[in-house]
Amino acid sequence: MMAQASPLIDWQWIWRNMGEILDRTWQHLSLTAVSVALGLVISLGLTAVVLRWRRTYTPITWVTGLLYTIPSLALFALLVPIVGLNATNAVIALTSYTLLIIIRNMVAGINGVPEPVLEAADGMGYTRRARFWRMEIPLALPVIIAGLRIATVTTVGLVTVTAVLGLGGYGYFILRGLNTFFWTQILVGVTLSVVLATILDLAFIWLQSALSPWARSPK
Amino acid sequence: MTVWESMREFLSEPSTWSGPDSIWVRLGEHIAVSVAAVVIAGILVLPLAVWLGHIRKGSAIATAVVNIGRAVPSFGVLAIAFLIFVQIGAGIGEPWPVLVALIALAAPPMFTNTIAGIQTVEPTTLESARGMGLTEREVLTGVELPLSMPLIMEGVRIAFVQVIATATLGALVAWGGLGRFIVDGFAQQDVGELIVGAILVGMLAIAAELGLSATQRATTPRGLRVGR
Amino acid sequence: MRKAFRFRAVGAILSLALLATACGSGDGATEGEPIKVASFNFNESVIVAEIYAQGLEANGYAIERRMNLGAREVVKPALESGEIDLVPEYTGTVAGFLEVEQSADPQTTWEAARDAYSELGVTLLAFSPAQDKNAYVVTAETASEFGLENVSDLQPVAGEMIFGGPPECPARPLCLQGLEDVYGLEFSEFKALDVAGPITIAALEGGEIDVALLFSTQGIIAANGWVSLADDKGLNPAENLVPAIRTEVVEAYGDELVALLDSYSEALTTEDLTELNKRADLDQEDPAVLAGEWLAEHGFVE
Numbered sequence: 001m002m003a004q005a006s007p008l009i010d011w012q013w014i015w016r017n018m019g020e021i022l023d024r025t026w027q028h029l030s031l032t033a034v035s036v037a038l039g040l041v042i043s044l045g046l047t048a049v050v051l052r053w054r055r056t057y058t059p060i061t062w063v064t065g066l067l068y069t070i071p072s073l074a075l076f077a078l079l080v081p082i083v084g085l086n087a088t089n090a091v092i093a094l095t096s097y098t099l100l101i102i103i104r105n106m107v108a109g110i111n112g113v114p115e116p117v118l119e120a121a122d123g124m125g126y127t128r129r130a131r132f133w134r135m136e137i138p139l140a141l142p143v144i145i146a147g148l149r150i151a152t153v154t155t156v157g158l159v160t161v162t163a164v165l166g167l168g169g170y171g172y173f174i175l176r177g178l179n180t181f182f183w184t185q186i187l188v189g190v191t192l193s194v195v196l197a198t199i200l201d202l203a204f205i206w207l208q209s210a211l212s213p214w215a216r217s218p219k
Numbered sequence: 220m221t222v223w224e225s226m227r228e229f230l231s232e233p234s235t236w237s238g239p240d241s242i243w244v245r246l247g248e249h250i251a252v253s254v255a256a257v258v259i260a261g262i263l264v265l266p267l268a269v270w271l272g273h274i275r276k277g278s279a280i281a282t283a284v285v286n287i288g289r290a291v292p293s294f295g296v297l298a299i300a301f302l303i304f305v306q307i308g309a310g311i312g313e314p315w316p317v318l319v320a321l322i323a324l325a326a327p328p329m330f331t332n333t334i335a336g337i338q339t340v341e342p343t344t345l346e347s348a349r350g351m352g353l354t355e356r357e358v359l360t361g362v363e364l365p366l367s368m369p370l371i372m373e374g375v376r377i378a379f380v381q382v383i384a385t386a387t388l389g390a391l392v393a394w395g396g397l398g399r400f401i402v403d404g405f406a407q408q409d410v411g412e413l414i415v416g417a418i419l420v421g422m423l424a425i426a427a428e429l430g431l432s433a434t435q436r437a438t439t440p441r442g443l444r445v446g447r
Numbered sequence: 448m449r450k451a452f453r454f455r456a457v458g459a460i461l462s463l464a465l466l467a468t469a470c471g472s473g474d475g476a477t478e479g480e481p482i483k484v485a486s487f488n489f490n491e492s493v494i495v496a497e498i499y500a501q502g503l504e505a506n507g508y509a510i511e512r513r514m515n516l517g518a519r520e521v522v523k524p525a526l527e528s529g530e531i532d533l534v535p536e537y538t539g540t541v542a543g544f545l546e547v548e549q550s551a552d553p554q555t556t557w558e559a560a561r562d563a564y565s566e567l568g569v570t571l572l573a574f575s576p577a578q579d580k581n582a583y584v585v586t587a588e589t590a591s592e593f594g595l596e597n598v599s600d601l602q603p604v605a606g607e608m609i610f611g612g613p614p615e616c617p618a619r620p621l622c623l624q625g626l627e628d629v630y631g632l633e634f635s636e637f638k639a640l641d642v643a644g645p646i647t648i649a650a651l652e653g654g655e656i657d658v659a660l661l662f663s664t665q666g667i668i669a670a671n672g673w674v675s676l677a678d679d680k681g682l683n684p685a686e687n688l689v690p691a692i693r694t695e696v697v698e699a700y701g702d703e704l705v706a707l708l709d710s711y712s713e714a715l716t717t718e719d720l721t722e723l724n725k726r727a728d729l730d731q732e733d734p735a736v737l738a739g740e741w742l743a744e745h746g747f748v749e
Contacts, residue, residue: 016736069420069421069428070388070417071398071421072384072387073390073391073401074387074413077404078414080524081410083518084524086530157291157293160292160294164391166516166525171292172296175515178298179488179490179641179644180731181302190292190299193291193295194292196289197292198286198650203573223624308653310655311638311650312638346590392646393641401615402639406613407520407615
């Protein structure tokens, strides 16, 4: 008898496992949210550094780019002896993958703020810090949010790989389905992952629009 | 055993350098599948993208495609492809599921960047070209394509680097590639093997990035090159 | 100005979310904290872990599941560090990992393992009569072609054969490493597949591998007419199922918890495991459901 895979969708399984599905939703969301938030905070700091000392941009891009090329599987595995088999491991790795994207967009966004505006701010007596928080960041917002959007959707995909750490969010279903040749689990895992990514994507599009009314253009 | 010692031990094992599980074999598998994925994805999407860009109808589709592409988890596509191929008896350890998943990963950035690239060519430039008597085909090949090369190559570069990194997941579905060292190293608690695998993938990705950046610069028409 | 305020509000919410998730991962079990039940990454382990989890839940314990965690290389450190609290283990393999005496005798093996593990803060409770050992399986065709009955029969032909098993196999004393040391077997190639799961099964069926590592309790071996080669040199020790639980948790919850887990261990038999595995592997039944049914059949839950 062949080790054949199950029929495509077992609705009973879905119904029985709603609790697990909800748990995994929360896990997927929180892993994503914490990682992107942390990435944002770190990127803000690094961007401030870059703006102050322009020459740090290249090394910073270099390091974050390097982090980006480390395959996620390897980074999770390497962190196990250091932080263990837990969410901290996942978050550290996931956060480092967001840095390149967010920083690049943040710097590009701020560089895009017109000189006259900055001069006006200086002229009005703003301190460097005040100018950063009250002028540069807000005006760079559309581009920054675009970066956050990409980082978030990318992270949602990467969270599935954390299944190898026993986490995974929806990736848990993908891995279990793979371990048992059970279509329903795989399809549920993939579909929900796509749905979550799309919802967050749309949320960011809305946010981008709402926070920068002047940037809305009839396209 | 320290990390360093573990790496040295792994690198001194004969099986690391010859045989079915050697670095050469895994490297070859990894490169072959990555190149194949990018090439096939290119064949599939570039003609369409060029045409859409040319008739100036592709913006919305381009954005949608790249968004959807990013939203679909590669791990999931891989799992689905693997089950399908097993069902049709294509054999465990074959690269087809990985190839399929990587094509799906490479297509969107190339598609979108190509459309964007073609559309950056100023309409006035095209008008002048047409005005000089160039046929539509000549406009496309002689003007639009060369001018959009930077962005097209950028799409290829992004795709290639992502594909190289993601091909490591193939080890989760009984395939080989450099991911094999990562997964096996993790399973056998052989830190040396794990790190060597990770470094090799990283180096491959960086090599691809640098190589394609150079190609990108080389294929940029002189007039467009930013002074270096 | 309003934008700055929006920023601070968002920042505050995000920090709270961060704190919330960080606080979620506490360690150290005390009364009231959920018991973290985990399993290895194969069906039987999930089934038995679910038996523990559902049985305890029915008796009012708060349980947190971390099923399908991975191989022992990953699960053992997690148990020792408190990342997880309870996992179904196998006496012989544990003894092997702790580098103490393993024998074919269940009692001796268990005692050696128990004593060694207790030094690492893990308690092995009473062991079950149910055993599950590694099985080295070939198809009926292969067995008849090469006249294979015992594992040592592989010695002359191993060099032409491909061995398939989980990625950790080459480093395991009861897998390739042991087969080499004890039986002198050197296969032409090793293919890393999964832990006695559908990938390994499909690979053996499809001829991608000649010898597969499976588990003695997998009904699919008999169902496919495959041959599980006899372990004539006694590589495999006794492998009784036993709950491995952190000593801290035992002390926090006391005798009632131990009694419950002991009752499940006592009732579990090798035949049970074989039947449950068959239903999970062949009939694709849900391990969690199977666990629930077993508990009900034996009167542990309604």
